[in-house]
Amino acid sequence: MSSAAALASGDPSQLLPARQLMAFTLGTHILIVPLGVALPFITLVVHYRALRKNDPVALLLARRWSAVMAVQFAVGIVTGTVLSFESACCGRG
Numbered sequence: 001m002s003s004a005a006a007l008a009s010g011d012p013s014q015l016l017p018a019r020q021l022m023a024f025t026l027g028t029h030i031l032i033v034p035l036g037v038a039l040p041f042i043t044l045v046v047h048y049r050a051l052r053k054n055d056p057v058a059l060l061l062a063r064r065w066s067a068v069m070a071v072q073f074a075v076g077i078v079t080g081t082v083l084s085f086e087s088a089c090c091g092r093g
Contacts, residue, residue, distance in 0.1 A: 022086040029079040036072045039065060 043065040050058035 025082050032076050036076050
């Protein structure tokens with residue numbers, strides 16, 4: 001029996017690991033999203049300070065944080081997509 005069919009039938013041996021995986025994915029998503037919301041504003045403030053005071057260290061920091069934001073955005077997309085599939089499979093039991 002495939003894992004999707006086992007989850008759809010409510011097979012208890014497959015349901016618990018699926019729910020544990022969903023809990024891990026949801027926990028990761030909950031931790032990543034607030035950082036992804038706050039980090040652009042913090043980067044904007046640091047970039048403004050770098051331009052205003054001609055601070056090369058702050059400009060370098062803002063550029064590095066922009067790369068971190070790109071990675072966070074990608075991880076947020078992946079975890080959000082996985083959560084939508086997991087909630088369709090595990091949310092019925």
